[in-house]
Amino acid sequence: xxxxxxxxxxxxxxxxxxxxxxxxxxxxxxxxxxxxxxxxxxxxxxxxxxxxxxxxxxxxxxxxxxxxxxxxxxxxxxxxxxxxxxxxxxxxxxxxxxxxxxxxxxxxxxxxxxxxxxxxxxxxxxxxxxxxxxxxxxxxxxxxxxxxxxxxxxxxxxxxxxxxxxxxxxxxxxxxxxxxxxxxxxxxxxxxxxxxxxxxxxxxxxxxxxxxxxx
Numbered sequence: 645x646x647x648x649x650x651x652x653x654x655x656x657x658x659x660x661x662x663x664x665x666x667x668x669x670x671x672x673x674x675x676x677x678x679x680x681x682x683x684x685x686x687x688x689x690x691x692x693x694x695x696x697x698x699x700x701x702x703x704x705x706x707x708x709x710x711x712x713x714x715x716x717x718x719x720x721x722x723x724x725x726x727x728x729x730x731x732x733x734x735x736x737x738x739x740x741x742x743x744x745x746x747x748x749x750x751x752x753x754x755x756x757x758x759x760x761x762x763x764x765x766x767x768x769x770x771x772x773x774x775x776x777x778x779x780x781x782x783x784x785x786x787x788x789x790x791x792x793x794x795x796x797x798x799x800x801x802x803x804x805x806x807x808x809x810x811x812x813x814x815x816x817x818x819x820x821x822x823x824x825x826x827x828x829x830x831x832x833x834x835x836x837x838x839x840x841x842x843x844x845x846x847x848x849x850x851x852x853x854x855x856x857x858x859x
Contacts, residue, residue: 645691646859648772648799650790650822651753652808653758654689655830658765660753661686667718668700671711677701682685686831690812692752692783693719702806720756724764730829732849735771739853748773752783752812773797785815790822805859807852824851825855830849 654660661682669679680688680700682702689698694712698704701711711816740747749771752759758776771792781792794804806817814837817824826837828847837845846855 645743646745646805646823646856647736647803648746648748648771648794648797648805649856650750650793650804650806651678652806652810652813653753653761653776655809655832655835656756656807656813656859657749658726658727658729658761660724660761661689661831663722663724664689664696666718666726667722668696671715672700675711675726676699680705688811689831690752692777693754693757696784711763714745716756717848718735719754720758720760722760727761727765729765733852736849736852740856743770743853743857745856746772746797747778748797749775750784750789750793750806750816751776753777785812785819787816788823790816794820794822804850805812810843811836811840815840823859825852825859827852840858 651657665682665685668685673679688696688763693715697711698708703711747769749762753776755776755778759774762774775797781788801821804822805825805827806813809827810832814824814826824844826842826845828834828845833846845853
């Protein structure tokens, strides 16, 4: 049996897209750029907030750094009123905890925003490790953020599994040498995840516990 389940955040544990879109468009329109549709935001998320604002604005260099810094702050201060835990997932998280597994969260969302949203929406589940994107660590699919988690908790790769909703998440798990469960209620299609090698899918939260226990 696995000892640790590491989760992605956006599109995996929480529906966050509307709040991400709200924060993104606040920064874009403030600086004279066109607002981005919710559906287009869904296509851009997953590679971190800096990459998100880069795609949305088309900027680079110093201007991109300015916009990214502002987006980080807006996301950190977000009221997250439009963000919810996916239906049925709370019960699965409790089942995993009751079975003796530890839970962790590793996200490409800026760390300040990740910590805030965890405290607001997920703290009752007592995750053992929570980390968002930090300046000194490459974002997923680089394996560093997951390796840092494993080292902090003293868990070997063979005893861990990563749960995410995207091609980025599957590649992160592969790069870190751990198993992956890909969920289909998030922001990426099954075809996109399959295109990079993903093969272990669940379509609804009620399947999570069984998928983990069967690894």
